[in-house]
Amino acid sequence: MSVNRLTVRYGTGCSDCENGIGLQKNRCPKCGTIWALRDAAFSLYQGEVLGVVGESGSGKSTMMKCICFDESPTLGEYTVHTGGGNAFQLSRQSQKQFRNERMGMVYQNPMLGLKMDYSVTSNIAENLIASNCKNVSHLRARVTELLEIVEISPFRMKEKPKYFSGGMQQRVQIAKAIANNPQILLLDEVTTGLDLSVQAKVLDVIKKIIREFNVAVILVSHDLAVIKMLADRTVVMLDGEIIERGLTDQVMEDPQHPYTQQLVHSLL
């Protein structure tokens, strides 16, 4: 998949800020427009993990929201496979269908990704049902299989995720995200807010999935250790723009941009 010239702006824009003149961080003082994302571009292959780092407000989540069609961008092209059209121009129904059938998303906040009043089984089966699987025994079998992958006991299948711990909620989200064997897996700060041992468990599950399924992963995190461990390539974002990109090791060992240098040096 590849994304080109992805731009999200809140406001009308003026002749100055459209050419990038006089911006204070990502805000134009003249017309008040906020450029949440500006000309972001990257490409990603099956089986590859792309890490996205950057401070809060740098546009990481906006980019993720655009890619999973939660938000429509001001401008941009999104090709899923070579020769395919611009996915941003599809109808809402087609976008949803695409998201249900070929994308998995894990949100930082499990409240966004899970229905807390539905059982774990229903939550995991949601995307399967949405992509037209209406066979109950098949759904149950698949959910049992997925629970095994994310190491949740089948005895808790009927429980609601609101009674689960944070780490388990994240693993339920992961199970839900991979239920359809997606092409693209989006992980938004999956380990943030979890204690170290639980983090390790969640990361183990993710590593296992990356190894076993040939899936393109976008991994947003501000934990550089997580990025170092999982990502093949990394992009660094600042004020809505991608300021540095390259192999993860290269970005970590030899940062070029002053912000990246600062970021890497602040690593304990």
Next chain:
Amino acid sequence: MNRNYNFAYLDESSKREIRRAILNAIAIPGFQVPFGSRELPIGRGWGTGGIQITLSIILPDDTLKVIDQGSDDSVNAVSIKRFISECTGVGMTTDSETASVIQSRHRIPEIPLRSDQILVLQVPEPEPLKLVEGSEVEARRMHAEKDYNLMWLRLFEDLVQFDEIVAAAGYPVMVNGRYLTNPSPIPRYDVPKLNMSETLCLFGAGREKKIYAIPPYTRVEALSFEDVPFAVESFGDHYCCKCGAKGVFLDESYNEKTGEKYYQCSDTGYCNGRRAAGNRADIVCK
């Protein structure tokens, strides 16, 4: 008949407006058409949607039957009958065969209806997605996009928790393969009667200000999973203790003194008809 009011209580332009909404509803089977619900001398939520439809379509030579949960003589049915009779003067009947307009609350008559009859159902909550989506704006968007995954998920959740779908009344149906529709709170037993029915079925929700319709010969399918087929209520070997009818929708009652359970036809018009023809049960209701 009370001459102080226009025929059928509502003024002519109101009736025209409601008929217009009904025509819209028939044109798009299962789609909820908003309409300006009129004031009636009956509180909202007491069948005002159904009454407004009946008043708008009724003609002086019609014969009306009003049913409340199958019963011809419960309070709701009697009051509506008295009101409509006072302001139209049309004939009333309890016989589903002879009625030309049947207004009903929560039941469809036991005998098959014909194409020259109209069935009007009173609906408390027209939105089938209300259960899964509280916002009406969002629910309308879901209808527009034919996005009914949440409803499917709700049914699946029932299967996970209880191994069966527990919705007893108002089982969600797909009308003409397009709109998810609430068939008003009729029992599951009545849902198959809507499929390819000869009769025009009109649904009115007065408080929620919506009218929708299932035109004659329209496909109506209850949502069901491939390996868990839709099933109607079963009453086993029980039969009506008055007329002895079997395989009909039965109401369950208890004898207060002995605690004994007995069953009788929910559709009283049907039961009376059978008894008039000489059918009797071998046990007697206490």
